[in-house]
Amino acid sequence: MEYVIEMLNIRKEFPGIVANDNITLQVKKGEIHALLGENGAGKSTLMNVLFGLYQPEKGEIRARGKKVEISNPNIANDLGIGMVHQHFMLIDTFTVTENIILGKEAVKKGKIDLKKAEKEVREISEKYGLSVDPKAKIADISVGMQQRVEILKTLYRGAEILIFDEPTAVLTPQEITELIAIFRTLIKEGKSIILITHKLKEIMEVCDRVTVIRKGVGIGTYDVSSTNPNELANLMVGREVTFKTDKQPAEPKETVLSIKDLNVKDSRGINVVKSLNLDVKAGEIVGIAGVDGNGQSELIEAITGLIKKDSGSITLNGKEISVLTPRKITESGLGHIPQDRHKHGLVLDFSIGRNIVLQNYYQKPYSNNGILNEKEMDKQAKKIIGEFDVRTPSMHTPARALSGGNQQKAIIGREVDRNPDLLIAAQPTRGLDVGAIEFIHRRLIEQRDNGKAVLLISFELDEILNVSDRIAVIFDGQIIATVNPKETTEQELGLLMAGSNDKKVGVEKNV
Template identity: 65%
Template sequence: MAQEIVIEMHNITKKFGDFVANDYINLDVKAGEIHALLGENGAGKSTLMNMLAGLLEPTEGEILLNGKPVKLDSPSKSASLGIGMVHQHFMLVDAFTVAENIILGSEVTKGAFLDLKRATKEIIELSEKYGLAVDPDAKVADISVGAQQRAEILKTLYRGADILIFDEPTAVLTPAEITELLEIMRNLVKEGKSIILITHKLDEIRAVADRVTVIRRGKSIETVSVAGASSQQLAEMMVGRAVSFKTDKIAANPKNTTLAIKDLIVNENRGVPAVKGLSLDVRGGEILGIAGIDGNGQTELIQAITGLRKPKSGSIQIKGTDVTHLSPRQITEMSVGHIPEDRHRDGMILEMTLAENMALQTYYKEPFSHHGILDYGFINKNARRLMDEFDVRAASEQVSAGSLSGGNQQKAVIAREVDRDPDLLIVSQPTRGLDVGAIEYIRKRLVAERDKGKAVLVVSFELDEIFDLSDRIAVIHDGKIQDILDPEKTDKQELGILMAGGKLTKEGTNV
């Protein structure tokens, strides 16, 4: 029996001035399926789904829900028709509890008062039904990213959503949380929901999706069965050319030590040590990858190296100079580039233009400014050059950084830092939120920096990325380096043992 079509989008076009974000796109979604929307960063995926969620209205085209034309002119209208969207950047209030966030805008009252007890009971019932474990009484500021996402999903279900849109849902999750989320999606479909999954991650599409619609540069290319298409075919449809999943590189030729860390102790926000007597060095002409489960001191380590967090004890030297207590700018001016794990918090000022963000590290120097006066002509010209070189897609360099897709924001940060030609490049989650074409390009650029004699330190939760890029792999657990391995002589199983706190014997077994 053919599945009923619940959503049809016919010839959807969306223009922002002269910029065409969606160009006559067609999409249909069947009841009880997970339908992936695959495309490069900035291909128009989120714009298309924002129209389904009522956040934008089409310039042209028609949307049908269960065969009937609908006008989705507000989020509340979409919600009333059973359409809910889980956004890439969560729409939660940190100071509120999980329960308060879930019912916000759909409050249950008892007379003139908020009936939070009844609402909490309903939330618990929903969380148990769909396997979405949350603490309704916990403040959002105090829970993990994965728990925040579960709260977002519950928020849509609480409002009665039968069609759920997930926008790049795994971009900020750990591998374990990703596995959990994919299982949640399967449970939702078993309960009769339909899901649209916006993503560029081919392995996740292959794991859960039934069909996939590929969008490239604002146009719908093709809709195919996931079972009938290989990852290579999907990648080529997405970027319009053959894509390599492995970075070609020659053997490293490491030189003198650029970064030397000795007995470093760094506290986390509550004053408890997160980095515990860690020692490590990175040489010019090599990529050192740090592998580890999230929360084992990686964030605090990178913040200490870049001056964003002051160590409790130990030392950090860059090119023989002690930088342990220097400011971020002082460290930056020692020819250090930093691509942070959180591009919003540490990498960009979202309200400023793309051009201004691309000059954040250099605006006070010639030729970006003269005698303290910013040269916007040069700043804008520089941004356009970097946009072309790193394929940062935006209507112009004058748009706000916050209006870009997550992947294009990441490419903008990488462009700014790599273009400065630093001797030491600190990179945390370099390809988070990037499509396969952009991942291929960025990894090649990092290897090119290594080949120029630069020292590159990469922290990534993606083990495939660690193996692809690294000349040496340092495994971190509980704030300490467990071991440093040659990627050619180890495997994911051995790394997994070390990441969990185990040790290897000479035969590579767990002890």
């Protein structure tokens, strides 16, 4: 059989680690082929080899049966291979069209022919149902729309084989549905897709075949129609994985976080949190369910002191914290797992060990009269790396060199270890595999069982339903309903998130 792409016995090494150990991947024309594995299993590395960003130590690549050397991404583009990266490669101040044509500019009389490019971008966008405005500025469009720009960028360069690296990690449920429809259109047009993911639901829904990698080694390739999520989870992690979170009923005690009539404006001066009321008690997990862009980010930033409220009050253990600096708020007993680990969770060029002590490096025993104690910092880093299974060649490895999931585990370890009275977990399992998700859910429930308050913000409805003891639904900057997860469904939650105010079982209306 002829494959559009074959990667045969690929080996890729980095200092102290074998990322890909003799892996074979063969993709048929017109199929959606999943590449499944835990965080740090070597999926992105393998695709970076295919895209010419890395050179393998051993093995060969064949495109349509012919052996090829892909020494850089331009050669990959010429072979019809395009890649949509997990972290988008876009310039915020440029328009959609300017980003798409960058490096491939059409020139007329020495000038870039922007009109012609805009027309081409619009045509490709319409052909594949992408609905992107070619004149929009990247800074003004949603994350889901930015991803479509990345897809357009590959199509503009003539890609026939599209690699998607964790494409749904940053999308809302509605955007995921739309992306799946785009995949189907691409396949109908004769394209082939390689989908790097660890979301088993998506594999079962859209993929034809799946290749499983575990700790850098190829486990095998399977027809999706003849397997199931449990079997794939076991192949990926190497053990039984439970999809249901075991927990005792919550025993809420005193109120830890109390938000009254909170109003917050965004950077444009628009009121995005509107007279919001919310309480979180010790010994409970309150989940916030909502479509992205309904005030969740600004709510978290107001609680953590990153932006100032307009009016209202935020109290932690009875003390008003909205007048304090972010550091003072943190010291008052707040832990924060931010929704964007790169922007707000890590200093990517620092070692992973130094990132682990970022919240308390200035306190004893890590610091004495302004002098850092390297030995104590290393001891703490080693402890967190071990306890939270952060897979890294060493504690001195730069944070940016770790996989997204291992970066996330380091942040969660740092915050949980401080034992805060209130733990804000914003998208805590974004980009994580089933094994890591199970581990993190267990840690959040442990915090609750130790009498701490947990505020969970997530776009994953099954996570909200599985982990929360109460669910607060946010719509247009307000908490419009409080729901008992045992007495509701994904469909009912979805309706509430869209602003539906129908009276339902288990729903306590707040408006």
